[in-house]
Structures are given as structure tokens and as C-alpha cells.
Amino acid sequence: MKIKATVQNNVTSVKMLIPHSMETGRRKEKDGSVVPAHFITEVTATCGNDTVFHAELGPGVSKDPYLSFQFDGAKAGDVLKVSWVDNKGGSETGEAAITAM
Amino acid sequence: MGISRRNFCKTVAGSAASVAVLAMMPGNLMAKWSDKAFTANDLAAAIAAKYGSLPIEDSTAIEIKAPEIAENGAFVPVTVSSTIPGVTSISIFTPANFSPLVASFDVLPRMKPDVSLRIRMAKxxxxxxxxxxxxxxxxxxxxxxxxxxxxxx
Structure with missing residues (x-):
């Protein structure tokens, strides 16, 4: 996953792009078989000891989810950790150092 | 002070317990994925499954930024922000989809009520x-x- 976090005036802006098929469970192959649902259910971001972001996603989120949010109180050099889990037990954790804008 | 066997065991057990508690915390702090809200197939049922029967009023203090016309329903860029004081949760629904709840965000103490994502809309x-x-x-x-x-x- 790609994470970009920049801080300006005490506000950190985070953008992330998570490669994931986000199958809805309603799409059919050409032979008529249904592609099973496979999508990210939760995304969490932490900075220091605080959870600064928590989202629940459903299959209505586009393929390769892009998410952005803002939070207070971090400074350049702090590390932002992002992790996600999907409905099949898959998961990934990534991190990025926050940079000054 | 020397380290007695008893104290040593206590210390080790204590730190192991703290680690276990820390490891468990995200799970305990975070609500479980709202499966009922995400699988509900009409708008009212999805809202009720997510938020219960709280009263709803229309507001001009929430802003949705989205294209008027989305050429490709597979990637509709949406930004949602709010100026309502004390917001703790923001959810995006669309009755276009088989399951109307698209995503739900906890607005945590350090977070701004301002999120962007790309969503699917069937029509x-x-x-x-x-x-x-x-x-x-x-x-x-x-x-x-x-x-x-x-x-x-």
C-alpha cells in the first residue's frame, strides 16, 4: 500500500492507496460463475499511542481503495501506521514517516 | 537490591500481561465490523442497523463534494466534511447499490470530520x-x- 502523510500548521493530511480487488460478491465471470466477495472491512491508522483513523468499508468502495483524512497533533518525523483487514482474514500493515509540507 | 526469583517472576508476568492487554486493545476499542448495516439491502434498514433509532434531521452543516455527473460509476470520488460540533461518526450510503452502506468512519478525538474516498454507484x-x-x-x-x-x- 502507498501512504503519504504531510503536516502543515499542526494538521497532518494522509492519503493512502491500497491495492485490493474489492470484489462485491455480485460480479459474474463470462461462464456465469459468481466471483466470491473479497473486500477490505476495516482500516485503522495509529500515530504514537493514539488511533487517529478507523473506517469500516463495504463492497461499495471502489477497487484499490483510495482514502484520505486529516488529524491533529503530529509533527514531521512521527510515524503513521496503517493496517487493514479483509473479509477473508487477509491483512496488511504499512507505515510512513510524516513529512513537513 | 538483588532480584529474587519471586520478584523476577512477578515482573515477567506483569509485562507479559501488559503486552497482552496492549495487543488486545485495538480489538476492544474498535467496534466489530457492522455486518448487519453492510448487508442490509435498503437504505432505512442500513441506517437503522448502523445507528439504531436515533432521530434524524436534515442539515446544511454537512458538505458532500462529488461530481454532478459521474462518467464511470466504478470510481466516484466523494469528499465529506462537517462543521457540526462533536461529530463522532460519519457514514456514506447510496440506495443505488444492492447494499446501501458504502463506508463508515469513526471521527476520533484527533481526527477532523473530513474524509475522501472513491465509491461504486450502480446507477x-x-x-x-x-x-x-x-x-x-x-x-x-x-x-x-x-x-x-x-x-x-
């Missing part, structure tokens, strides 16, 4: 955003025209 329909503040729900609705649906198979 032209409203976006309905609900924000919770205290024991109340605030709603804003906006239509997005979809040229090519995003959930085709």
Missing part, C-alpha cells in the same frame, strides 16, 4: 451522508448522475 441515485453528534443524526442528500454503472458483472 444514478442519491448519496446520503449521516453524521452522528451526541444522540442525534444529521443527514444531507445529494444526487449523482451515473453514466456507466459501477457494479456490473
Amino acid at each position: 444514478t441515485a442519491n448519496l446520503v451522508v449521516i453524521a452522528q453528534a451526541g444522540g442525534k443524526l444529521y443527514r444531507v442528500t445529494r444526487e449523482v448522475k451515473v453514466t456507466i454503472g459501477g457494479c456490473g458483472g
